[in-house]
Amino acid sequence: MNTFLSPKKQRFVDFVESFTANQNRPPTFVEIMDGLDINSLGTINWYVKELEKVGVLKRMNGFNGKRSLSVLERHMDNALPLLGLIAAGYPLEVFENTESVEVPSSFVHPDNYVLKVNGPSMQEDGILDGDFVIIKKTETANNGDTVVAYVNDEATLKEYHYTNKKIELHPKNAEFDIIKINERVDFRIGGIVLGVIRKY
Amino acid sequence: MNTFLSPKKQRFVDFVESFTANQNRPPTFVEIMDGLDINSLGTINWYVKELEKVGVLKRMNGFNGKRSLSVLERHMDNALPLLGLIAAGYPLEVFENTESVEVPSSFVHPDNYVLKVNGPSMQEDGILDGDFVIIKKTETANNGDTVVAYVNDEATLKEYHYTNKKIELHPKNAEFDIIKINERVDFRIGGIVLGVIRKY
DNA sequence: TTACTTACGAGTTAATTACGAGTAAATTAT
DNA sequence: ATAATTTACTCGTAATTAACTCGTAAGTAA
Incomplete structure (x- = not known):
């Protein structure tokens, strides 16, 4: 700003x-x-x-x-950096001139940041195109968490599942496929979703 | 405040x-x-x-x-009163001991308040059970706005449509029916949805 | 009744907003 | 290099409105 x-x-x-x-x-x-x-x-x-x-x-x-x-826009008490645009199956587009997004102040924390959602891949979980998701930086997640997942350097928003020692990433949209993580892919978790904000 | x-x-x-x-x-x-x-x-x-x-x-x-x-209510920086629980087809349940919900401070305004969403009737629009919606008090709405609609004293969250001089309220869930407003029903708009907040 | 709260209409004052016009310095066009 | 134009301010006045005030009448609970 x-x-x-x-x-x-x-x-x-x-x-x-x-x-x-x-x-x-x-x-x-x-x-x-x-x-x-x-x-x-x-x-x-x-x-x-x-x-x-x-x-x-x-x-x-x-x-x-x-x-x-x-x-306004000076001491922005409840803003988190808007780090980028996250999509289904595409690289995370990182914003350079870090903008900020106002969030409920209970979300404000040095480890948190905001991404703007790009595709419809989480639609059925109520995360729509254009929504802002508040992310907490972390490397681990629990079953059912919505996570920022890096798969071969592509970042996407998916639901994290760990069953039978296998990791699966579930999109929440029938149009998209479940991703199964094996040894050949480079995988890591970038963070988990703490909240969603939508502005009409 | x-x-x-x-x-x-x-x-x-x-x-x-x-x-x-x-x-x-x-x-x-x-x-x-x-x-x-x-x-x-x-x-x-x-x-x-x-x-x-x-x-x-x-x-x-x-x-x-x-x-x-x-x-009451000194020093709550980004909070809006949580006025009730809004459901699909049931009366608005009003909270007496007004709680507050933290919201992005751009939403903070004396005319705004928050409702907690109860049913799944707006699911397909990405408003889920348990979400908080930020409402702006108003009596009028535009086509496509999501509104708090009072129909015969029942409050619901619906999409507002005005076509051919008829008002229709569209739920966003295939399980629910469209409501058509005629002279026999007592109808008014309580407010429009400005934003949605979800906390996991 | 008594002791209090609420509703209403109307007025005053202080602050904001709209508007039209002007100036000096910097940019752009010739 | 000079003229034309645009930008970033400035002013003063008139119109408008928010903030606050009052008095009185009507309503309610004990």
């Missing part, structure tokens, strides 16, 4: 941020005006509009006067 | 809080009026309503006069 801001805009959000931290409430437009030595409310409104456009500020409903601002 | 309170509202809850601590009972409206130098009970009632809306105060059933207030 590294939007570069012009110095003036930067100064604006810095002010909002520190005011909020100090006073435990966001500033009013007049307070910003005074603090930043600007002489018109129109100007403040212009800044707010611009910064809203790029997603750095957000208006909350409300309290003072009409609305209130809060600085 | 994610909501900053205006200084006046803050002062209100502070008063309630400290009164309760001192007297070991919540204040009456008149006591708040005196304590805060306000001249109208209407004003007190207005504060209580507002603060209830944002989930900071809650009325308990009661002991002085009719009800009593208590201060």
Whole structure:
């Protein structure tokens, strides 16, 4: 979320941020005006509009006067890195400019990350194309866990099963086949799914 | 809570809080009026309503006069009230002792709340038994939205469709039937689904 | 009754938002 | 190199709305 801001805009959000931290409430437009030595409310409104456009500020409903601002996308308390796009049978596409995805804060942990789901291979388990899955990095899994599985360097989302000393990876979509792991394939677990988030 | 309170509202809850601590009972409206130098009970009632809306105060059933207030829900950063359990074809079961569910903070808004999903009626849309759905209170919906629909006082989760001036509610599970809304049924929309959260 | 809560309508004030216009510096086109 | 245009701000005023206020009437539980 590294939007570069012009110095003036930067100064604006810095002010909002520190005011909020100090006073435990966001500033009013007049307070910003005074603090930043600007002489018109129109100007403040212009800044707010611009910064809203790029997603750095957000208006909350409300309290003072009409609305209130809060600085957003800066201290993102409940965000996890969005590391990539995971698909059925295709390599994990890794995102370079790590974006972030907001998650319930109970999921926030240094070992966790988020992947965006690409294909329909887990559809019948209620993990749809476009969903975000929260992954916990781990090398082991229990029967029935949904895991990020690396098979010959392809990453997929599958259900993990271990029976009769054989590992099987079950897609949850009749169109896809079960993968059986034998000695000839290079296999490892990348993590297990802790949760799913879908935004409409 | 994610909501900053205006200084006046803050002062209100502070008063309630400290009164309760001192007297070991919540204040009456008149006591708040005196304590805060306000001249109208209407004003007190207005504060209580507002603060209830944002989930900071809650009325308990009661002991002085009719009800009593208590201060609730401070400092829960990304939580929304868990209002009930919604099922396919059964009345909405409403939770009294409002629990909370953590959600991505982008969902946190006074108009939003969470329901826990009970039946499998939306399974094919990837909303499973046990999932939490984040609902935005609204009376209107667009075609294809997943809505909380009240039909003759039964609440269900369905996909909303409006075609040829007829409203239809589509479950997403072959086992369930489409509901057609006519004049004989009492119908309203309770909200639309903004997101889904699943925790394993 | 008494002691309290709730509902309603209406008003004031303070803050936000819309709008039209202007400027200086940086970019781009000629 | 110069002119034209765009970008990043700035201003002031008017219109609008959220936040808060009041008083009174109606409702409820003991």
